[in-house]
Amino acid sequence: MKGWLLDLYPNENEIVLWVKNDHGIKKVIDSDFFPSFYVYSSLQDLKSLESKLSDDTSVKSLDYEKKRLWLREKESLVLKVTVSKYKRLKELANNIDESGNFSKYQLFNVDLSFPLRYTLYKEIFPFAFLEINGKINLLDDINSIDYDVPELSSIRIDVEINARDRIPRYEDPISKIIMDDIVLEGEEKELLIELKEIIEHLDPDIIYTNGGDKYLIPYLFYRANYSKLDDFFLGREEDSFPQKKGRSYFTYGQVKYKPPMYTLKGRIHIDMMNSFLYQESGLFGLIELSRISRIPIQILSRTTPGTAITSIQISRAFKENTLIPWKKNLPEQFKSAKDLFMADRGGFIYEPVVGIHENVVEIDFSSLYPSIMVKYNISPETVLCNCCRERKVVPGLNYNICKNIGLIPKVLEPIIERRMEYKKREGDLYKQKNNALKWILVTSFGYTGYKNAKFGKIECHETINAYGREILVRAKEIAESLDYEVLHGIVDSLWLKSNCNDHEKLCNMIYEDIKIPLGIEAYKWIVFLPNKSNEIGALNRYYGLFENDDVKVRGIEIRRRDSPEIINNLQRDMLKELTKANNKKEFYRQIPKAIEVLRDYARKVKNGECDLEELVFTSTISKKIEEYEQFTFNVASLLQLRDKDVVLNPGERVRYIITNSNSKKYLDKVKVLELADENEKYDKKKYLLYLLKAGESLLLPFGYTAKRLDEELKLTSQNTLYRYSSKKNVIF
DNA sequence: ATCACCCGGGG
DNA sequence: GTGTACGGGTGAT
Numbered sequence: 001m002k003g004w005l006l007d008l009y010p011n012e013n014e015i016v017l018w019v020k021n022d023h024g025i026k027k028v029i030d031s032d033f034f035p036s037f038y039v040y041s042s043l044q045d046l047k048s049l050e051s052k053l054s055d056d057t058s059v060k061s062l063d064y065e066k067k068r069l070w071l072r073e074k075e076s077l078v079l080k081v082t083v084s085k086y087k088r089l090k091e092l093a094n095n096i097d098e099s100g101n102f103s104k105y106q107l108f109n110v111d112l113s114f115p116l117r118y119t120l121y122k123e124i125f126p127f128a129f130l131e132i133n134g135k136i137n138l139l140d141d142i143n144s145i146d147y148d149v150p151e152l153s154s155i156r157i158d159v160e161i162n163a164r165d166r167i168p169r170y171e172d173p174i175s176k177i178i179m180d181d182i183v184l185e186g187e188e189k190e191l192l193i194e195l196k197e198i199i200e201h202l203d204p205d206i207i208y209t210n211g212g213d214k215y216l217i218p219y220l221f222y223r224a225n226y227s228k229l230d231d232f233f234l235g236r237e238e239d240s241f242p243q244k245k246g247r248s249y250f251t252y253g254q255v256k257y258k259p260p261m262y263t264l265k266g267r268i269h270i271d272m273m274n275s276f277l278y279q280e281s282g283l284f285g286l287i288e289l290s291r292i293s294r295i296p297i298q299i300l301s302r303t304t305p306g307t308a309i310t311s312i313q314i315s316r317a318f319k320e321n322t323l324i325p326w327k328k329n330l331p332e333q334f335k336s337a338k339d340l341f342m343a344d345r346g347g348f349i350y351e352p353v354v355g356i357h358e359n360v361v362e363i364d365f366s367s368l369y370p371s372i373m374v375k376y377n378i379s380p381e382t383v384l385c386n387c388c389r390e391r392k393v394v395p396g397l398n399y400n401i402c403k404n405i406g407l408i409p410k411v412l413e414p415i416i417e418r419r420m421e422y423k424k425r426e427g428d429l430y431k432q433k434n435n436a437l438k439w440i441l442v443t444s445f446g447y448t449g450y451k452n453a454k455f456g457k458i459e460c461h462e463t464i465n466a467y468g469r470e471i472l473v474r475a476k477e478i479a480e481s482l483d484y485e486v487l488h489g490i491v492d493s494l495w496l497k498s499n500c501n502d503h504e505k506l507c508n509m510i511y512e513d514i515k516i517p518l519g520i521e522a523y524k525w526i527v528f529l530p531n532k533s534n535e536i537g538a539l540n541r542y543y544g545l546f547e548n549d550d551v552k553v554r555g556i557e558i559r560r561r562d563s564p565e566i567i568n569n570l571q572r573d574m575l576k577e578l579t580k581a582n583n584k585k586e587f588y589r590q591i592p593k594a595i596e597v598l599r600d601y602a603r604k605v606k607n608g609e610c611d612l613e614e615l616v617f618t619s620t621i622s623k624k625i626e627e628y629e630q631f632t633f634n635v636a637s638l639l640q641l642r643d644k645d646v647v648l649n650p651g652e653r654v655r656y657i658i659t660n661s662n663s664k665k666y667l668d669k670v671k672v673l674e675l676a677d678e679n680e681k682y683d684k685k686k687y688l689l690y691l692l693k694a695g696e697s698l699l700l701p702f703g704y705t706a707k708r709l710d711e712e713l714k715l716t717s718q719n720t721l722y723r724y725s726s727k728k729n730v731i732f
Numbered sequence: 733a734t735c736a737c738c739c740g741g742g743g
Numbered sequence: 744g745t746g747t748a749c750g751g752g753t754g755a756t
Contacts, residue, residue, distance in 0.1 A: 634738085
């Protein structure tokens with residue numbers, strides 16, 4: 001049969017493939033695939049290991065092969081250990097590593113996923129069009145841009161829960177099941193049977209949920225179990241979920257909570273809430289990445305772009321007969337692009353000139369890092385290579401770079417080209433594919449410096465930084481030579497001021513010099529904001545109005561996830577007034593109107609007219625309740641929830657209203673939204689203060705502190721409206 | 733005054 | 744399958 005490879009996964013000791021075409025879908029089992037890992041050591045040690053392993057019944061075969069231990073190194077003799085039981089692979093690798101005191105043996109290809117092993121071995125990939133008749137025949141090309149995608153049917157499932165209070169629990173029964181436009185109501189057990197029957201009947205390829213991993217799917221199974229429905233499942237055959245708990249983990253200093261995956265068999269479950277890549281690039285973005293990264297779509301939808309880029313790198317290394325290192329122990333720690341630049345503030349960070357500016361353009365090297373990596377051939381095996389010691393080309397660093405093209409550029413260049421091709425085309429399909437690739441490129445940089453990255457090396461980071469810094473400095477010099485004034489600059493962007501309107505010349509000159517694509521956008525005006533504490537320009541706090549009337553806001557409350565709606569609405573409405581201005585002069589005229597907006601909001605808060613929903617803070621829990629040292633709003637919320645037997649994992653969010661900010665009593669200080677009743681009294685003074693501070697955030701460069709705004713707003717007489725007296729009150 | 737805690741960014 | 748920046752603001756002590 002011919003069809004598209006919808007999904008594949010290991011099951012016990014075989015690989016299951018689901019192949020879809022216009023006539024239906026077929027499950028294919030390959031029970032003749034056995035995974036391997038590799039061991040390198042002295043020949044003598046390998047020989048003794050070989051004889052030791054030959055007694056192990058789970059070892060299927062032991063062979064010697066010639067492989068590269070690292071990119072472009074000469075091939076070495078290694079022992080290939082093939083296991084007959086999938087589960088034994090990692091156990092065996094661990095045993096060997098331990099028996100050699102974690103130093104005698106170097107192990108490779110240990111932590112590769114089974115789908116990746118299988119697709120590399122068979123030279124196929126997810127969503128490939130192929131023919132299966134005893135053996136697999138690829139009728140597709142992984143490099144293809146205009147590949148066909150199967151028609152996929154889908155359904156979205158939501159449930160409503162008959163909860164005792166507003167916190168839904170597993171013990172609460174289902175009240176409603178909604179499947180697209182089908183609404184099921186009635187007795188719970190019947191509902192579940194009907195749900196299963198409808199899914200069997202419609203037989204969708206994709207099931208979309210909102211929170212399926214975290215709640216919906218496990219809940220449905222819990223209820224089915226409670227109703228003694230033992231053949232309840234949602235896949236194309238019985239689902240088996242790993243008994244895993246979700247994990248909380250740190251990223252960029254923030255705690256995230258990752259619920260366990262609920263993947264279905266033969267059907268694709270996409271949890272829209274748990275899929276960054278789906279949110280960013282849609283179904284076609286997922287398919288695009290699934291193909292090129294060889295990660296099955298259900299797994300891919302739940303991973304980060306960094307995982308996908310790693311997988312692509314592994315595939316490339318595999319093709320070049322290079323083994324994949326198991327663990328790495330480089331001392332440097334993971335840092336994101338921005339971190340590194342922040343960490344050593346080079347000459348290309350310009351503290352913003354606080355205040356409002358006209359005639360401003362922002363230039364932006366949108367894919368600076370991947371471009372640098374490709375252009376300057378930056379890769380772990382090219383930076384400080386042994387063969388080209390003389391080529392010390394890195395600006396300001398004593399590093400040499402190889403003349404032979406490295407793995408990272410080889411991987412990135414085709415992706416950049418693909419993306420450029422998609423960018424040229426119209427329509428949602430290409431937009432989604434383009435977005436998916438964008439994220440691959442953006443994250444590729446961070447991963448080169450992450451210590452556990454398969455193909456990472458800190459010197460790559462330093463090298464990329466050195467080039468990046470040089471490029472920004474160069475761009476600045478060119479701009480200044482054309483009489484542009486630099487107002488602000490950070491990482492890959494510069495804000496420039498000039499009376500001349502011909503910015504094309506600037507772009508051309510920079511591009512001619514640097515040969516890295518850049519974008520340019522003109523502002524009618526932009527306001528750079530100071531730190532609230534010291535009046536110095538803050539690197540990432542600004543707002544501005546583009547020539548096309550789009551508004552760009554960074555760093556202030558409206559951008560924060562924890563801000564209550566009322567703060568967001570206030571700043572949105574104040575900005576609405578301010579952005580009516582087409583220039584600096586008009587901007588100053590709009591300031592009093594923005595303050596009037598603030599007055600309206602303040603009045604509403606003062607009069608107790610706010611809906612509770614507007615006042616809700618949504619804050620992320622960073623640790624377990626007992627680990628907190630201070631009695632914060634979050635702690636008070638957690639205590640309230642604990643009374644109701646609800647425990648949140650670090651990384652999950654609480655929603656609360658401030659009822660008495662200064663109170664030391666957890667029941668009094670805040671109210672968790674789900675536990676609040678409609679007549680809950682909120683802390684008016686506190687919310688008023690928040691409003692004033694949010695107003696200050698926008699207007700501080702013009703002399704309005706929260707305190708001063710407070711004074712203004714207390715004016716009750718209608719004709720003493722604040723008179724803005726020109727430049728006297730302006731700090732800058 | 734100092735420490736604890738939470739958030740951003742990218743597009 | 745995986746990661747603890749750094750500076751900003753606000754609140755607690």
